[in-house]
Amino acid sequence: MKLISPTQSFRITSGFGPRNIGGGASRNHRGVDIGVRSGTITRAPKSGIVKTATFANNSCGGTIVIEHGPVAAIGGSMTTSYCHMKEIFVKVGQYVNKGQEIGLTGGASNDKGRGNSLGPHLHFGVKKDGVFVDPEKYYKGGILRESLAIQGAQLAVIALAAGSVVYIIQKIIK
Numbered sequence: 001m002k003l004i005s006p007t008q009s010f011r012i013t014s015g016f017g018p019r020n021i022g023g024g025a026s027r028n029h030r031g032v033d034i035g036v037r038s039g040t041i042t043r044a045p046k047s048g049i050v051k052t053a054t055f056a057n058n059s060c061g062g063t064i065v066i067e068h069g070p071v072a073a074i075g076g077s078m079t080t081s082y083c084h085m086k087e088i089f090v091k092v093g094q095y096v097n098k099g100q101e102i103g104l105t106g107g108a109s110n111d112k113g114r115g116n117s118l119g120p121h122l123h124f125g126v127k128k129d130g131v132f133v134d135p136e137k138y139y140k141g142g143i144l145r146e147s148l149a150i151q152g153a154q155l156a157v158i159a160l161a162a163g164s165v166v167y168i169i170q171k172i173i174k
Contacts, residue, residue: 003045003138004099006082006124011035013121016134030132031081031125038108038120042082044096045138051079053088055113060123062088062113064102077130083123086111 014033044066052065062085068078086106090096107117117123126135 003080004043006042006045006080007034007036007040007105007122009034009036009040012136016132016136031083031123032135034122034124036105036120036122038086038104038106038111040105040120040122041101042085042103042105042122044098044100044102045080046078047098048080048096050090050092050094050096050102052081053090053092053094055088056115059116060084061115061117062086062103062106064088064090066096066102077128079127080135081123081125081127083125084111084115084117084121085113088113 013035048066048068060083084107087104
């Protein structure tokens with residue numbers, strides 16, 4: 001199953017799983033942190049129904065959860081979550097389309113909905129059948145592959161343009 005990127009950035013600053021919190025203690029990070037500037041557009045990576053759209057007084061702060069329903073490709077149901085949002089554009093019960101803008105990332109010290117954030121980023125989580133799973137499996141499978149295809153297409157256009165310029169210059173010189 002492929003998901004498009006919730007943001008334009010692919011830079012993961014903190015991965016899924018155990019994370020050292022000091023003094024020999026660790027806790028489980030139930031998603032990935034994507035490094036972006038506060039105010040970055042966030043999009044739905046797959047169509048679904050908004051289940052949560054709130055500014056909670058908890059570690060997540062501004063929170064959106066989208067239920068993507070039964071997904072045959074992964075053999076179960078899926079939800080995606082977005083934490084530290086400073087603006088939320090969607091409402092509970094709303095159907096959102098893949099790629100639709102759902103809010104603005106936050107996490108900066110003066111942002112509404114910051115939660116427990118040490119700086120601007122999007123915390124992106126994926127639940128499969130109610131259990132948090134590593135989003136990179138879907139991230140690399142869909143987003144990164146899509147990104148590489150886009151980059152390849154952009155390089156092809158640049159190469160075509162450069163070739164055209166060289167051709168025109170050669171015609172002018174002759």
